[in-house]
Amino acid sequence: MLLCAGILPLMLSFICFNMSFTTFDVSMTAAMEADHLDKFLGLQLAMIAIGSCIGALYFGSRQHRGSHWRRMLICLSILVVGFALMRVTMDWYFVLGAVELLAGLVVSPLFATGNLIVREVVPEHQLTEGLSWLTTAGQIGAALGSLLGGMVIDHIDAHAGVMTTWMYTLAAIPFAILGWYIVSRKNPSAN
Template sequence: MVGPYRGLFSTPGVKGFVIAGFFGRMPMSMLGLGIVLLIEALTDSYAMAGAIAATVNVSYAVATPLNGRLVDRFGQARVIVPLTLAHGTALTGLMLCARFQAPLWTMFATAVVVGTTAVSLGSLVRARWSHLLAGSAKLHTAFSFESVADEVIFVAGPASVTALATMVNPYAGLVTALTCTVVGTLAFAMQRGTEPPVRWTGKRSGSPITIPGIALLSCVFLAMGAVFGSVDLITVAFAEEHGAKHVSGLLLAAFAGGSLVSGLWYGARQWKISLRSRFLRALGVFAAGLTPIMLIGDIRIMAPMLFLAGLAISPTIITGYTLIERLVPAHLLTEGMSWVSTSVGFGVALGAWAGGRLTDVFGASNAYGFSFTCAVLAVLIGAAGSAWLRTPVPQKQS
């Protein structure tokens, strides 16, 4: 299974941007959960915690395509360095507002800035792979590797931030996330040798979201993001209901662990069926895998069931990014990939808000029904517009 991945790192400079990109986007699995744990510890309300986390995600979702367009126009380093410095300052401000019990509006205001200045580093890493491997069969393997790296982050991040916030200090998880963001992203920006060249034409060429296939994928990933956001928050509440809040990170790690395993397997295979068929099948498996978690009341059984529920995540995301790479013109690629982050961000915000409300009113086990409903909605949207996902097969390079 590891064999196909070995040849990815022979290109000069690849190891540098891969390692920096990994650490720079580590906080994507830590930031939202760290905010939820901190705010819930201060207010004893999952609804309030979910609202502030949702504010970050909505702001991130709104700003990401705009930031992606700036990257396409001016280059990666010139855009992400000032954004990262502003993000670090805003996240520090959010923690200070919480620490000194500033008025509630100040936490929401700083949360807006935190989200607006967050860098979609995963999109930038994949844009570099697309630049280096355009037209090559290795691009599928590279996207698979990045999805696996994402899932390693989602295995390690929730467990780490939960342990730090519950066993060390409520702020410790966010401080760690802040450090990874600043150091990793600035190190990524310094890797100039693999940075894609600016292909801006100087003319208005529209936005990738006007491409029907991209609009469809954005709607699908919106629904998937709602699953992710709701499962994250509901699982923390589920663990607390069973007197084991400290293991909530491990439960979420099991969810990501299923995706990690399937990502390794998926990327190692050479597929003969079309991208469109793979995408739809993965969505169906994703919805089916979420069914059991609505029926479980034992925390020991929940971990393996979450693992099974996560098995379809990586194949869906890998195929989605590959579809975008085929559908979007090269000079708009960063913005095109940013729409995945935007859609997931909006979905996570919706899921965190709805998950918090439903958990407070109906309890965690019943709130998982929302997650399942969103997964089914993703399947229906994908199936209804699947004709827009037909793509030409690119000519392969050696």
């Protein structure tokens, strides 16, 4: 199953961009605790989830045309910009919340698109296994994000932790491009 066209690059992409979420969580926790605003932390972090929920409702209500890989690249690119703007606005929590909400709009569509790619490239009898591998990649990324985020915060500060989030998401893009390239060479109709 792991040798199916595009699956390994897709998994690597999911590892990278999932690192950004937990790094953001631990960095914002550190920043808000330093500002003695930790009682508002849940609300601040919920803004991405609210945006993601809105994005899921919109994504799920539409019939999608075109390449799932292209959609994934667009969502990753928007998320890179969103995380970069979160770093810029992280000292103004109200503005940061608005940026989180807007960037969150692509989170659920990104996860759903990854699942659609798996459905497209793995044999039908291995679909559950393929989706499980993708979920595992996401969990590995989440664990690595917490680990590295904590190390960056301990050695530098929370601002540096938030800075890494867009870098992790940016690192996911070449893997997505590689996956799209592999799949399109094997199946030109995947474009």
